Amino acid sequence: MELLRDADIDPAPLVGRRVAILGYGNQGRAQALNLHDSGIDVVVALRGGSGSMIEAEAAGLATGLLEPAVASADVVMMLAPDEIHAELYREIEPHLRQGAALGFSHGLSVRFGFVEPRPDLDVFMLAPKGPGTALRSLYEQGKGMIAVWAVGQDASGNARDIALAYGRALGCGRAGLIESSFAEEAEADLFNEQAVVWGAVPELLIAGFETLVEGGVSPELAYLECVGELKLLAELIEARGIAGMREAISNTAELGALLGGRRIVDEDVRGRMADALREVRAGRFAEELSQEEATGYARLERARSDNRSTLLEETYRRLSGSED
Numbered sequence: 473m474e475l476l477r478d479a480d481i482d483p484a485p486l487v488g489r490r491v492a493i494l495g496y497g498n499q500g501r502a503q504a505l506n507l508h509d510s511g512i513d514v515v516v517a518l519r520g521g522s523g524s525m526i527e528a529e530a531a532g533l534a535t536g537l538l539e540p541a542v543a544s545a546d547v548v549m550m551l552a553p554d555e556i557h558a559e560l561y562r563e564i565e566p567h568l569r570q571g572a573a574l575g576f577s578h579g580l581s582v583r584f585g586f587v588e589p590r591p592d593l594d595v596f597m598l599a600p601k602g603p604g605t606a607l608r609s610l611y612e613q614g615k616g617m618i619a620v621w622a623v624g625q626d627a628s629g630n631a632r633d634i635a636l637a638y639g640r641a642l643g644c645g646r647a648g649l650i651e652s653s654f655a656e657e658a659e660a661d662l663f664n665e666q667a668v669v670w671g672a673v674p675e676l677l678i679a680g681f682e683t684l685v686e687g688g689v690s691p692e693l694a695y696l697e698c699v700g701e702l703k704l705l706a707e708l709i710e711a712r713g714i715a716g717m718r719e720a721i722s723n724t725a726e727l728g729a730l731l732g733g734r735r736i737v738d739e740d741v742r743g744r745m746a747d748a749l750r751e752v753r754a755g756r757f758a759e760e761l762s763q764e765e766a767t768g769y770a771r772l773e774r775a776r777s778d779n780r781s782t783l784l785e786e787t788y789r790r791l792s793g794s795e796d
């Protein structure tokens with residue numbers, strides 16, 4: 473797989489072109505600021521009455537309402553939440569210039585049919601592989617965040633060049649750009665969110681904490697063991713890879729990990745991971761996401777409130793000194 477860096481990428485496709493960033497949230501803020509600092513003509517496009525307007529203007533960015541901002545742009549980047557892309561696209565489509573480029577930072581809404589772009593548009597994806605806060609702070613440090621790019625529709629023949637120039641202006645070309653497709657990125661990202669880092673890992677920490685507490689261990693010690701050491705693990709893996717991490721820990725920890733890891737993550741777990749991937753590909757999660765939005769995020773709100781009142785969270789607040 474080709475990893476493209478700044479030196480491989482021509483910035484010209486964005487020179488003298490205007491980019492409208494739709495949304496000023498996690499990614500919108502970071503992408504607008506990075507593009508602006510890279511000398512790109514950026515306008516942050518927001519709905520009427522948006523509280524983000526003042527914040528974006530205070531950061532030195534041009535702002536506008538959705539329709540005029542979209543109509544003024546050569547490149548329009550969809551950085552509002554995925555679940556509202558269908559509605560947002562319907563609203564902006566009549567205002568998109570003929571032959572404009574439409575960009576996404578996640579393959580979901582095109583892969584699962586929330587958005588069916590007009591045939592005259594170039595459609596690309598530039599998905600930084602991390603949160604907007606880190607995308608911005610790495611850029612400010614002169615570094616970059618690795619990103620995945622793809623072309624979904626190439627009406628002009630220049631969609632690839634626009635995607636790469638966009639990634640370069642975000643600072644991602646300092647770290648590397650990897651080619652993918654909307655489908656591959658969306659499916660892999662949703663799978664990871666559910667079955668690995670954001671879904672399964674926290675549940676593993678919670679289950680470990682609760683097992684120790686039920687076994688008579690104090691919540692404080694259980695927390696330090698099961699949750700507190702995760703940062704050390706992440707840092708070791710980042711610095712040395714998984715094999716290097718295993719070599720860096722004590723023989724006791726290494727043998728325990730060898731005997732215990734595959735006992736917990738057994739064939740049943742792998743089978744359920746395969747099920748999760750199949751269901752993602754069948755569009756089951758995309759339906760859930762749409763329904764969640766349609767019901768005012770009721771399930772997410774309930775879970776947020778339940779999660780805050782557990783013994784694990786109380787222990788976290790006590791140990792971190794963030795108790796009210």
Ligand SMILES: NC(=O)c1ccc[n+]([C@@H]2O[C@H](COP(=O)([O-])OP(=O)(O)OC[C@H]3O[C@@H](n4cnc5c(N)ncnc54)[C@H](OP(=O)(O)O)[C@@H]3O)[C@@H](O)[C@H]2O)c1
Pocket residue numbers: 494495496497498499500518519521522523524525550551552553554556560576577578599600601602603604
């Ligand atoms: N979060 C991440 O770190 C991350 C990482 C990689 C890729 N992505 C992708 O980046 C995209 C944006 O995600 P995000 O997490 O940055 O979103 P987000 O922070 O939730 O986006 C919030 C912004 O969207 C605007 N917005 C919400 N509903 C809107 C509507 N109906 N019409 C117009 N604007 C609306 C909000 O406007 P107001 O200011 O008016 O409230 C706000 O400015 C998604 O495709 C996501 O998958 C995100």
